Amino acid sequence: MTKDEVENGRDDMLIDGPEQANAVPDGFNANYLRIYYGKLFPHADIFKWMSYGNDGKHPACDKSYIGRREFSFTLENDIYIRFQSFNSASELENSIKEKCPFKIDIGPVYSVDPAKRHAYAQSGDNVFTPVERELVFDIDITDYDDVRYCCTGADVCLECWPLMTIAIKVIDTALRDDFGFNHILWVYSGRRGVHCWVCDGKARRLTNEQRAAIADYFRVYQGNENSNKKISLPGHVLHPFLARSYTEVLKGFFEAKLLSNQNLLSSEERYEKILEMIPDGSVAAELRGRWQEKKRSSMLKNDINVVRWEQLKHALQSGKQKAQGLRRCVEEIVFSFTYPRLDMEVSKHMNHLLKAPFCVHPKTGRVCVPIDPNNCDEFDPTKVPTLSQLLEELNRGGLRQDAEDEWDRTSLGESVTFFRSSFLHPLLKSCKEEIESSYNTKLQQAKNTLSW
């Protein structure tokens, strides 16, 4: 189909009624995107979120807050515009509609309006500097290429996606229970991973050093392409965070799903990779011997991966090995294959940009929708609405009077509703309380100084 035809298709669809509505061809282009930004993208919600309550009427609201936030756009021809800022929801909306960016990134809140940074640059001192930024995490399935056999690179399927699901479970639980954060947004990155935004006031004000500390708390992966053992868990027992992740998430997932899904022990090439991780050569040799011989006499009713895993565990955890610290090796293998692999640099620095939720991924046409961490098992990346699907659904509904809640008629509605009810509204409520209470403390202090 030529480009002209695609565009004609679009025209038809706009003009004609619901009968021909199914005629929206797959794909991603500026015309589709323009309609998406015009009718579906939740501009106002994004603006509300980024204002963190400072767009209210309360005297303690910081009116300059939203205007110091960096937005950056990637336009159709990979033209990259950084350091944009917006003072109102309509400014943001108009700019997005006019420029029709293929990607919208969100940066930090700076000390001064980023669009006017040059004006401040002259004064010498480092006035233009990031002061607030959500604590963010980026997990990408491409970083799991050495432990998944179903896909490589940017591809992802239902066999390997669960690796992302358990990453969400492990990190989300720790962010809430350990670090005490409440306002956490998980977003599908549109193709091959997930993003996480931690938006509590305390999280936004963390220094780079504190961010790095949290990232390191989550890091168990060590060594690069040139060291064999990638995970090392020293000590007599695991730290409570690792122990909980292991017993509540990783172990069950590894044994019940990953082993068979990825056939981790079925062929020689694959089980060798696991045997390499056993520090005691004789134990590894014994297992290797058994697995090479018993190839034929496979027990038909049991999955060979599971059988071999039980044998390996038995060999490593049997009485005499226990003392030699080989027991830990079972945990190390499970961690190597399942523990979340974070892109550390993204989390460590305030000034890293991250794609905004509800953008559309240009390669897949899928919308970056929020993921509910409490039901992340149900999330299916192959069922995430695509741009063309949404436009089709819009057409099917015909024209309506109220342009307000068009997404209600599409499969995006569910996502927007979820974004509001489980993330945005609780967040704004606590922002209001924070603003209120900081105002009261200030009043109190002022009173105290007066009476003195």
Add this chain to the structure above:
Amino acid sequence: MQVVRCHRISSSNDVVVSTLPLYRSAPPLEVRLEDFELFAVDRLRVLKGISDGLSRGKKPEEIAKLAMDLWKANMRYPQATEDVNKDNISHFVLRLVYCRTEELRKWFLSMETALFRYRFHSESSEAQRALMSEFNLPYKAVSNAEFESVKDKLVQVARSMGQTLLPADAIFYKVPFEEVSELVAGRRVFIHKGHAYVAMNQVVSIVVTQFRSHLSKALILTNRKWTSTIREQEKDRLTPIVEALCTSYLGPDYSQPKEFAEISIKDIDQIAKTSFPLCMRHLFEKVREDHHLKHGGRMQLGLFLKGVGLKVDDALAFWKAEFAQKVVGAERFDKEYAYNIRHNYGREGKRTDYTPYSCQKVILSTPGVGDHHGCPYRHFSEENLRAALARMGVGSRIVEDVIDKARNRHYQLACTLTFEAVHGSSCDAGINHPNQYFIESQKILQSKNGSMAQ
């Protein structure tokens, strides 16, 4: 100016004696000009020693011992009061010296903080508690009831570090996790709902965080005072001393290629074989092989090449030629990678001319999946290191020595040994910087060429 509080005096009526000052304000003392400089130089010896120890990858216990030895050797007087004076004076002189640029402040801040940490550590626990109260920290010890409720977890954390929780350690402080970043980073505390449970033997982390943040703010203020008044007022007296003090003690700056300036692309393969340290040689070979490197590798190698003398245009051509062969088309290269390369050369963004990574930075990096940067002596497995050394032509006996050094975490000594083996001549200074390795190597090769020509 206020009299600095000397703990000896403030606690005159009881037993707690600490000579560790918090340097809240400058001492109102008269200082002779010679002492001004001498004291500062003595303190610098201590700080520089710590800095060297850190960059050689020494273990914390080793550094602690080193720091205390250096302190005794350089800062002690027969009279304890003079000790305190010298301590205070030298600290405040160095604040002036090291407040003047971001880079200097960063170095001074981390070395002074390290010194404070080890000195605090060597104090008695009463003295430690007294110092803690000096900071006016709002934290209370965890109550018995609360302790019992989280005891299992605390025991678990202690055991995960190979320690056992003794009844004597049962004093725990509950502090916001942000205040003890280093304990969080190392998973050395139990964290629950935003609070870290810090054991008595870990309070040094709380105190050090406080110390560091006070000093960091103070340095900014000192810098303002320096630029606004002191520099001008003291231009005939202190300013020359202050300006001379820091240059004599900071390592050389490798951001501008010096002796062997300018190499061109056609020589680069040859030079990589003869004069690159293993960390860079590995990256270089990888980029030739895979036609790609992840960000950390591009930074480490890219800045090194800049220091070696590769011009920005040549650097662009080099990376483009490699990357364009594989994943990345020439067009995508221009858009996504060229910016970063030009950025490193100070042609984009902040226009800072970035300096090549030192050994310390390379050793402390944390390469992940698919990464090739870092220090091979630290980050390679033994097998891989052995193979890599063999490829460099290091004899098998020496290889074992190198491996042994690496195993004992003397990464830079391992690299120095390799250098000596490859070049067949000694390197007394030791290797502290990949670009230093390169320069030393070139010196030797050129003198060899020179003597052959004669």
